[in-house]
Amino acid sequence: MTMPPPHRKTAAPPIDDRAFDLLSLTMALVLALHVPHLPWWLSVTLAILLGWRWWQRRQRIGQVPRWLKLPLLALLTLAVIVSYGSIFGRAPGAALAIGLLVLKLLETETSRDVRVGISFACFALMAALLFDQGLLATIMVALGLLPALATLRALEPAQLPASLPRTLLPSLALLAAALPLTLFAFMLVPRLDSPLWGAPAPDEARTGLSDSMSPGNFTELLIDDHPALRVSFDGAPPAPDLRYFRAYVMWDYDGRSWHYLATRHPGVPAPVEARGAIGYRISLEPTHRRMLPTLDMPLAAPAQAQLQPDREVLADKPVNDPLGYRLRSALHYRLQPTLDARSRRLGLRLPASFNPRTRALALRWRQHYGSDDAAIVQAALSLFHNHGFRYTLAPAPLGRDAVDDFLFSTREGFCEHYASAFTVLMRDAGIPARVVTGYQGGYWNKLGHYLLVRNSDAHAWSEVWLAGRGWVRVDPTAAARPERVTLGAAAAAGDQLAWYRGDWLQALRNRWDIVNRWWDQGVIGFDSLRQRGLLTPFGIRDTDTATLGVLLAVSSALFVAIGMAWALLRRQPGDPLRDALRGIERKLARKGIVRRPGEGPQHYLHRAARALPAQREELAALMKCYLELRYAQDEPPTESLRAFRRAAGNFRVASVVK
Numbered sequence: 001m002t003m004p005p006p007h008r009k010t011a012a013p014p015i016d017d018r019a020f021d022l023l024s025l026t027m028a029l030v031l032a033l034h035v036p037h038l039p040w041w042l043s044v045t046l047a048i049l050l051g052w053r054w055w056q057r058r059q060r061i062g063q064v065p066r067w068l069k070l071p072l073l074a075l076l077t078l079a080v081i082v083s084y085g086s087i088f089g090r091a092p093g094a095a096l097a098i099g100l101l102v103l104k105l106l107e108t109e110t111s112r113d114v115r116v117g118i119s120f121a122c123f124a125l126m127a128a129l130l131f132d133q134g135l136l137a138t139i140m141v142a143l144g145l146l147p148a149l150a151t152l153r154a155l156e157p158a159q160l161p162a163s164l165p166r167t168l169l170p171s172l173a174l175l176a177a178a179l180p181l182t183l184f185a186f187m188l189v190p191r192l193d194s195p196l197w198g199a200p201a202p203d204e205a206r207t208g209l210s211d212s213m214s215p216g217n218f219t220e221l222l223i224d225d226h227p228a229l230r231v232s233f234d235g236a237p238p239a240p241d242l243r244y245f246r247a248y249v250m251w252d253y254d255g256r257s258w259h260y261l262a263t264r265h266p267g268v269p270a271p272v273e274a275r276g277a278i279g280y281r282i283s284l285e286p287t288h289r290r291m292l293p294t295l296d297m298p299l300a301a302p303a304q305a306q307l308q309p310d311r312e313v314l315a316d317k318p319v320n321d322p323l324g325y326r327l328r329s330a331l332h333y334r335l336q337p338t339l340d341a342r343s344r345r346l347g348l349r350l351p352a353s354f355n356p357r358t359r360a361l362a363l364r365w366r367q368h369y370g371s372d373d374a375a376i377v378q379a380a381l382s383l384f385h386n387h388g389f390r391y392t393l394a395p396a397p398l399g400r401d402a403v404d405d406f407l408f409s410t411r412e413g414f415c416e417h418y419a420s421a422f423t424v425l426m427r428d429a430g431i432p433a434r435v436v437t438g439y440q441g442g443y444w445n446k447l448g449h450y451l452l453v454r455n456s457d458a459h460a461w462s463e464v465w466l467a468g469r470g471w472v473r474v475d476p477t478a479a480a481r482p483e484r485v486t487l488g489a490a491a492a493a494g495d496q497l498a499w500y501r502g503d504w505l506q507a508l509r510n511r512w513d514i515v516n517r518w519w520d521q522g523v524i525g526f527d528s529l530r531q532r533g534l535l536t537p538f539g540i541r542d543t544d545t546a547t548l549g550v551l552l553a554v555s556s557a558l559f560v561a562i563g564m565a566w567a568l569l570r571r572q573p574g575d576p577l578r579d580a581l582r583g584i585e586r587k588l589a590r591k592g593i594v595r596r597p598g599e600g601p602q603h604y605l606h607r608a609a610r611a612l613p614a615q616r617e618e619l620a621a622l623m624k625c626y627l628e629l630r631y632a633q634d635e636p637p638t639e640s641l642r643a644f645r646r647a648a649g650n651f652r653v654a655s656v657v658k
Contacts, residue, residue: 014061014109015155022151022167023114024054026121027101029144033128033137034098039083042095046102053105064106072103094127111155118148135519146171181559186526188552190545209247209291213437213460214257215395215402215417225509227285228439228458229293230517231451234279237444241485242331244296244461244473245453247438249310251346253427255354256402258420258435269307270471272297273337274330283517284323290315293438293453295329296473302327310434311335322520335471339432347432347465355403355424362428373431373466380425381479384418387411391481415477419460422476432465436473440485448514576641577629580648584622591653601626614654622647 027050035043049072053064076099077087084092101124104117125144128137149171229245237243250258277299284292292305292313301307302325305315315323339347362376369375383389388411395413398405403421406413419435426433440459442451461475478485585595588608595604605623609616625644629636 015111015114017058019111019114019151019154020057020108021054022147022154023108023117024050024105026118026144026147026151027105029147030101030121030124030128031098033125033140033144034094034131037091037131038095038098042079042083042099046099050102050105053102061109063109069103069106072106073100076100076103090130094124094130097124097127114151114155118151121148133524135516135523138523142175145175149174181556184555184559185552186523188548188555190548191526209287209289209293209437209458211248211260211289211291212257213248213250213416213420213435215398215406215413215420226455227452227513227516228455229285229453230283230513231295231442231453232281232283232449233451237451238278238295238331240441241478243441243451244459244475245293245439246296246298246312246436247291247293248436249308249312249463250435250437251349253350253420253424255351255400258423269309269311270336272299272311272330273334274299275332277328277330279326279328281324281326283520284319284325286321286323287319290318292319292323292325294327295331296438297330297333297335299328299330322524334469336465337468337470339465339470344432344465347434348427348430350424350427355401355428357401357404357408358421358424359428361407362425366429373429373464376429376431377426377464377466377474380422381474381476383407384422384476384479389418389480391477415458415460418476418480419462422474423462426462426464434463436461436463440475443509445513447511448517450517452513576645577626577636580645581626584648584651587651587653601630612654618651622651 028047031043031046031050056064077096080087080092080096080099084095086092087096097120101117101120104113104120108114108117122145125141125148128141131137146168150167153170154167231237248260250260252259252261274297278295280295282293292302292315294313298307298311298313301313304317305313305325308314313327336343365376365379369379390412391414392412393414395417396410398410403424406417406421407425423433423435437458437460439453439457440461441457442453444450445452459477461473461477463471463473465471475485581601585604589595593608593611602623605619605626609619612619622644625640625647629640629644
């Protein structure tokens with residue numbers, strides 16, 4: 001008895017260049033979306049590797065050798081561990097996933113490899129939303145699906161080559177068709193009370209105000225154009241020179257940096273005598289810190305926050321999500337008219353043996369003006385205004401005696417330099433002083449009726465204590481460059497940011513921010529609480545999970561029914577080859593040669609040829625041409641199809657032989 005030969009698994013055929021090109025484009029878009037939070041060296045390396053693989057396959061079809069793939073995999077894992085300290089977490093996990101996605105391209109040769117790669121690429125696209133859920137990022141993720149869907153479609157048989165826009169058009173139609181169901185799922189899928197992915201690690205780098213300040217560390221903020229907060233006022237907005245938003249009050253100075261003392265002393269907030277107040281609401285972007293900026297001077301803390309001794313507002317927990325809170329502040333006030341001994345000591349404390357020239361200048365002022373503290377303050381402001389000080393975002397570096405270098409050598413810098421130098425001058429002159437950081441200015445958005453404060457509006461100023469007046473805000477930067485307060489940080493930078501102050505650009509940025517604000521409130525801010533109130537207009541105050549599930553099931557079934565009805569009832573595209581054959585059938589039917597149910601075209605035309613012997617050759621030629629056009633190729637050539645239609649139209653039936 002002969003045993004049958006063992007079954008051998010045949011190798012899958014390689015994909016064509018078109019499918020590989022679309023897959024490479026998909027992975028390139030995924031990499032581009034993740035570039036902002038990947039190390040620059042990893043982004044560059046993966047981009048080079050992706051481009052090399054695309055070029056290599058153009059030269060020769062085949063996988064990259066295993067001896068090359070395995071070391072690359074080990075190097076990728078080692079690089080992620082060295083860079084992040086672990087492969088677990090949002091940032092290292094995303095970096096590892098993007099690296100593995102690019103490495104997958106090295107072994108992609110079959111349709112199965114392409115489908116696995118596309119599935120992985122779609123997961124990586126979704127992971128980009130863990131870092132940024134803004135409108136622009138969401139649109140980019142959606143656009144990244146277009147080449148992914150086009151790649152899957154390219155694997156289907158009988159796909160003709162086409163330009164890239166025509167290739168992506170069916171994918172765009174699929175996304176548009178899925179949009180209504182997506183909106184229903186967004187509104188009805190039950191939401192969690194807390195995010196599925198935890199907050200960023202405490203040591204992750206972030207842009208924002210810090211609880212310490214040293215000349216030069218505001219540079220990243222001053223060039224960061226992202227919104228920090230938006231403020232809606234109950235009435236008219238305050239004048240530009242009153243738009244100071246208080247955050248950190250810093251007392252401690254080590255000769256280089258100022259530090260916020262979170263536990264300076266226990267007790268009630270410093271007393272304030274307010275002359276008029278303004279109500280407003282702040283929408284704060286996530287800062288991952290507890291400090292809440294407030295319009296200077298806050299009268300009380302909002303819910304789930306505490307008013308600190310120096311009238312800073314500290315939230316009960318870090319702001320990891322967009323936060324809205326209402327406040328009332330006094331634009332004109334007298335803060336802490338009586339200064340206790342401990343606060344006076346803190347307000348005069350300076351490290352020993354730093355900035356001797358600054359101390360000598362302050363002592364000369366004290367000798368000249370005597371006990372007139374206000375005159376000393378004015379002398380310092382006149383120094384900044386009249387002695388060639390320059391506002392710049394790229395100041396010269398400072399040495400150990402940073403204030404001496406700034407006052408007597410470089411004379412250039414931005415708000416940190418001026419606030420730090422002024423406060424040191426005041427303390428050397430015997431006037432209690434401290435540094436305050438926060439925001440100043442902002443753009444009044446007339447369309448949205450709110451004040452937009454960006455990270456680039458970060459600012460530092462000073463407060464000095466004067467007898468009978470209490471703590472008084474003094475902005476030394478305004479003495480050197482008044483337009484910093486009246487027109488904003490971009491105006492103070494002069495020619496460095498001249499393009500930034502264009503009217504058309506300001507209008508465009510303000511209108512775009514309205515769109516972003518709507519997105520933040522309507523999409524990102526659509527939490528479980530707002531979802532439960534979704535049916536309030538219909539008389540249902542609290543929508544539970546069961547109701548949401550029923551609504552989701554009903555809407556899904558409705559969309560499926562609509563889709564099936566559209567597929568069944570829509571007009572099928574025309575088939576000119578079939579229409580030409582039916583024209584021949586109608587002519588033969590008039591002579592009594594009717595096509596039977598289930599009869600194929602070849603058998604039917606053979607039978608017609610027997611009934612019409614004089615036209616046997618003509619019918620045989622028509623039958624052969626039809627079969628070749630229908631079954632011998634995916635798409636019939638235009639000229640051949642046109643010739644067949646012309647021959648079918650010219651066909652005339654002679655007498656039938658009985």
